[in-house]
Amino acid sequence: MTRSEQRTVSTEQRTNKSDTASESQVTIERSNTVPPVEGAPDGVITLKDLEVFYSDFRAVTNVNMSFGSREITALIGPSGCGKSTVLRCLNRMNDLVPGARVEGAVAYHGVDIYGEDVDVIEVRRRIGMVFQKPNPFPKSIYDNVAYGPRVTGMKVSDMDNVVERALRGAALWDEVKDKLKQNAFGLSGGQQQRLCIARAIATSPEVILMDEPCSALDPIATAKIEDLMVELASTYTIIIVTHNMQQAARVSQRTGFFTAEADDKGQRTGRLVEFDTTEHIFGNPSDARTEAYITGRFG
Amino acid sequence: MSTKTRDGGRPDSGGHPVAWEGPPVDLTAQSPRIGEKIIKAVLVSAAALSVLVTVGIVASLFAPVAEFFTHVSLGEFLFGTEWTALFGDKFNWDDKSWGVLPLVTATLMITLISLVVAVPFGLGAAIYLSEYASPRVRKIFKPILEILAGVPTVVYGFLALTVITPILKPLLGIEGIYSMISPGIVMGFMIVPTIASLSEDAMSAVPLALRQGSYALGANRMQTTIRVVFPAALSGIVAAIVLGISRAIGETMIVAIAAGNMPLFTADPLKGAQTMTGFIAQAASGDTPQGSPSYYALFAIGALLFVMTLLINMISIRLVRKYRQAY
Numbered sequence: 001m002t003r004s005e006q007r008t009v010s011t012e013q014r015t016n017k018s019d020t021a022s023e024s025q026v027t028i029e030r031s032n033t034v035p036p037v038e039g040a041p042d043g044v045i046t047l048k049d050l051e052v053f054y055s056d057f058r059a060v061t062n063v064n065m066s067f068g069s070r071e072i073t074a075l076i077g078p079s080g081c082g083k084s085t086v087l088r089c090l091n092r093m094n095d096l097v098p099g100a101r102v103e104g105a106v107a108y109h110g111v112d113i114y115g116e117d118v119d120v121i122e123v124r125r126r127i128g129m130v131f132q133k134p135n136p137f138p139k140s141i142y143d144n145v146a147y148g149p150r151v152t153g154m155k156v157s158d159m160d161n162v163v164e165r166a167l168r169g170a171a172l173w174d175e176v177k178d179k180l181k182q183n184a185f186g187l188s189g190g191q192q193q194r195l196c197i198a199r200a201i202a203t204s205p206e207v208i209l210m211d212e213p214c215s216a217l218d219p220i221a222t223a224k225i226e227d228l229m230v231e232l233a234s235t236y237t238i239i240i241v242t243h244n245m246q247q248a249a250r251v252s253q254r255t256g257f258f259t260a261e262a263d264d265k266g267q268r269t270g271r272l273v274e275f276d277t278t279e280h281i282f283g284n285p286s287d288a289r290t291e292a293y294i295t296g297r298f299g
Numbered sequence: 300m301s302t303k304t305r306d307g308g309r310p311d312s313g314g315h316p317v318a319w320e321g322p323p324v325d326l327t328a329q330s331p332r333i334g335e336k337i338i339k340a341v342l343v344s345a346a347a348l349s350v351l352v353t354v355g356i357v358a359s360l361f362a363p364v365a366e367f368f369t370h371v372s373l374g375e376f377l378f379g380t381e382w383t384a385l386f387g388d389k390f391n392w393d394d395k396s397w398g399v400l401p402l403v404t405a406t407l408m409i410t411l412i413s414l415v416v417a418v419p420f421g422l423g424a425a426i427y428l429s430e431y432a433s434p435r436v437r438k439i440f441k442p443i444l445e446i447l448a449g450v451p452t453v454v455y456g457f458l459a460l461t462v463i464t465p466i467l468k469p470l471l472g473i474e475g476i477y478s479m480i481s482p483g484i485v486m487g488f489m490i491v492p493t494i495a496s497l498s499e500d501a502m503s504a505v506p507l508a509l510r511q512g513s514y515a516l517g518a519n520r521m522q523t524t525i526r527v528v529f530p531a532a533l534s535g536i537v538a539a540i541v542l543g544i545s546r547a548i549g550e551t552m553i554v555a556i557a558a559g560n561m562p563l564f565t566a567d568p569l570k571g572a573q574t575m576t577g578f579i580a581q582a583a584s585g586d587t588p589q590g591s592p593s594y595y596a597l598f599a600i601g602a603l604l605f606v607m608t609l610l611i612n613m614i615s616i617r618l619v620r621k622y623r624q625a626y
Contacts, residue, residue, distance in 0.1 A: 096514060098434070121517045129515035135508040138531050148516035151526065196512070203516060 043068040044207055044237045045090055045127075049104035052085050054097065059085045060270040063104075065256055067207070072229060072238045074248035074278065077258030078293065082270020083241045086258070087209050090239065091127040092120050108207075125152045127207040128200035133216045134192035136184035136199070141167075141176050144184050144195055148203035162202055169235075170198035171228050190221025194228065201236070208232065210240040214247065226251050245294055248278065255281040257290045360605065363598035370592065371397040376599065382562035382573075384596045385582060392592045399603065401564040405572035409483040409554060410547040412568060416487025417543055421494030422536070428495070429502035430524045441496065448492035456556030459485035464557065477559030477571025486553050490543040497542065501535020502528050534619040541615035545608055551576040575600050 043066040050063040060082035067073045075083040085094070092113060094100040105112045113123045125148070136144050145163045149156050156162050163180070167173040172194040176187070184195055193213060200208055210229070214222040229238055229251050242248050248255055256275040260268040274287045285291045368376070370392045379398015387394040424444065428437050464481040467473055471480070505528045513523040529536070559571030560581050573581070579597055587593050 091515065093511065093515060096511065121519060124515055125517040131508060131511065131515075133508060135506070135512040137509060137512065137527055147513070147518075147526070151513070151516060151518040151522045199512075199516065 043071075044109065045239075046107040046110075047086070047089075047104070048107065050086065050089065050106065051103040052082070052089060052094065053099075053101040053103070055099035058267065058269045060258075063272045065272060065275045067237060067239055068254065069237050070233055070235070071254060072233050072240060072252040073254045073256065074252035075239065075241045075256045075258060076243075076245060076248050076293075077270075077273075078260070079243075080268065080270070081258040081260045083256075083258045084211055085270065087211055087239060087241050090207070090209055091124050091129055093129065095120060121152060125154075125203045126205050127209060128203060128205035129209040130193070130196050130200055130211070130213045132212040134189055134196050136187070136192050136195050138183065138185060140181045141184050141187070141195060142180040145198050145202050148199060152203055154203065166198040166202035167195075169201050169232070170194045171224070171231070172198055188221070190217050190224055193217060193221070193225060197225075197228065197232075201232070205236065207237045207239065210238065212241055212243060215243065222247075245282075249282050252278045254278060257281060257285075257287070257293060259289055259293070356605070360598055360602045363595050364602045367595035367599040370595075371599075380564045382578070384578070384593045385585070389586075389588060389591050389593070395592065397596070398564075399575075399600065401562040402573060402575045402578055402600065403603075404564060404566065405479060405554075405558065405562075406548055406574040406576070408566065408568055408572070409479050409486060409558065409574060410544060412480055412483025413486035413490055413547045414540070414544065416484050417490035417494055417547075418540060420487070421491045421539070421543070422498055424491065424495035425498035425502060425536075426524055426529075428499045430520060430528060441499070444492045444495055447488075448496070450489070452489065452550060452552040453556070455485050455489050456482070456553040459553055459557035471569055473569050475559075475571060477557065477561075478569050479558055479572055480568040482553045482557040483568065485557070486547055486550055489550070489553070490546055493546060494539045494543045497539035498532070498536045501532040501539065504535070505531045530622075534623040537615060537618050537622060541611060541618075544611055548607060548611070549576060549604065551580050555580040575604055 046066040047063050050060065051058065052060045063082075063086055075087060077083050088094045089102055089106055090113075094102060102114055106114060108123070108127065111118070113127075128148075137147060139147070142163055145166050146159050148154075149159065149162055164173060164177075167176060172191060175191060176195075179186075184192065187195060193216075197208070197213075214225050217225065226247060229240070232238060233251075240248075240252065254276065255278045257273045258270050259273050260270045262268050274281060274285060274290045276286070280286075281290060282294055285294065376397050376399050378400065379396060380400050381396035381398045382401045383396045428440055428444075432440060459482045460476065463485055464473065464476060464478060467478070467481055473480075509527050509531060510523055513527045518526070554574045554577045558574060558577060560573050560577065561571060562578070563570055563572040565572060579600055582593050582597050587597070
């Protein structure tokens with residue numbers, strides 16, 4: 001499916017697709033089902049009244065949005081607007097931050113991933129993540145890719161095959177096939193980031209979260225990662241946080257614009273200002289703040 | 300003027316600006332900056348001091364050791380299994396046996412016992428503090444651990460002799476009041492803080508990004524610790540263990556008090572046996588006239604200790620290089 005076709009897929013079609021996906025893939029306890037958000041497209045992940053606190057500080061509030069299956073959704077906004085915080089809620093990486101607390105619901109195929117019976121390992125196996133700075137383990141290229149399947153106890157009959165498929169999927173195989181046993185630190189920054197993508201897709205996730213994946217890379221490596229993202233979107237649901245608005249415009253089908261505004265007490269809390277198709281956000285934004293941001297007049 | 304090029308409109312300069320034609324600037328030092336030179340001299344001498352002391356130790360060992368080996372062959376010293384340096388006539392070389400092996404085996408045996416205790420407990424404590432403990436617990440725990448490293452070794456020696464040995468005696472059937480196992484265990488306690496504290500530093504220095512990468516792939520805390528943090532910190536952990544070994548080999552007070560003064564060539568940890576440092580403590584504090592055979596033997600054993608520690612350090616540098624995982 002080409003990108004332009006993807007953009008025209010209607011909400012209804014997407015709903016059908018994600019429904020069948022949920023039938024076949026989801027085995028998480030279904031006791032914590034969350035009703036869909038009104039008005040938002042019914043997607044793989046739906047946020048309902050999401051609110052995140054770091055101890056007493058309310059970092060983000062009132063986020064209602066939904067991420068479509070096999071789409072790229074970009075989260076943009078000025079620094080400190082909470083977009084990375086929202087992203088890290090989607091696979092419970094905020095669990096690792098002492099004092100972090102999440103209110104509202106993050107529904108994955110209708111199941112709240114913050115529900116009581118949910119196993120965080122199951123969540124992270126289905127919702128992978130790529131970080132801002134390439135963070136390969138100080139191990140061989142092969143062991144980096146095999147790490148996820150090994151630690152999650154995936155039943156793998158042929159690990160070599162899994163590693164090759166993941167590396168091919170991340171468009172890295174041809175560059176590294178002769179040096180799989182070499183340390184991953186010998187790779188260039190862009191190659192390391194593609195290795196991290198290969199590592200993430202080795203566990204066969206449905207969703208890949210990317211937190212400014214190109215901010216540490218040069219323009220050529222960035223272009224490669226962007227091409228890769230578009231390619232991956234035919235298989236995976238991708239949610240990307242980026243500071244680079246051209247990048248959001250180039251790769252994504254939907255864009256959410258966040259901003260943080262100080263309240264009476266001077267506390268800055270991030271909010272989702274506008275969430276729509278990328279075309280709409282960049283061509284004809286509804287909110288004046290969005291327009292100011294994307295035209296570079298603010299942030 | 301609008302046609303002026305970047306070099307001021309002089310096409311013959313080929314893109315480069317023309318040579319400077321104004322008055323020259325003075326770039327020489329405007330003050331002698333003596334303070335800076337003094338500071339540098341002080342720092343250089345501080346760095347040189349430790350090197351000079353090491354060189355001085357080696358040099359002062361050289362003459363007495365050479366004298367020792369004119370009377371005792373290197374083969375007898377290194378491979379002989381009987382050590383009776385303090386027996387018989389003080390100034391007679393020939394009525395004594397000079398085989399150092401009993402002292403070396405006792406040293407290595409006690410070191411090994413101490414490592415069997417210290418490595419698991421030290422690494423366990425390091426993993427707990429670095430990966431599991433909350434910041435608050437770590438803040439309280441680590442200084443306490445480091446206090447343990449500051450307890451005088453003579454206290455550990457008496458702990459071995461008066462507490463550990465009586466406890467082990469009925470359990471293991473130790474004869475007499477001396478054994479190698481008791482000072483070995485206590486020495487292990489003594490090294491735990493060294494290994495724990497240095498390993499914890501090494502593990503805490505592993506970037507958070509690596510842990511996050513591991514958690515994001517669905518790993519739990521133990522998997523992240525064992526498969527990512529531990530290998531990445533391995534060079535620091537090896538260095539911590541090597542420092543522990545060096546301390547154990549050089550430790551004197553504990554063994555002098557609790558291992559006894561009998562050089563005994565045995566692999567039985569329940570028996571007491573004198574170590575190399577134990578012999579040095581006994582001979583140096585006893586009646587050893589200058590120029591007597593046992594006086595020279597002190598230097599020979601000192602030199603052997605020096606060589607052993609040097610070897611361990613060299614091996615550890617190689618190990619650290621081999622396992623170093625840059626991140």
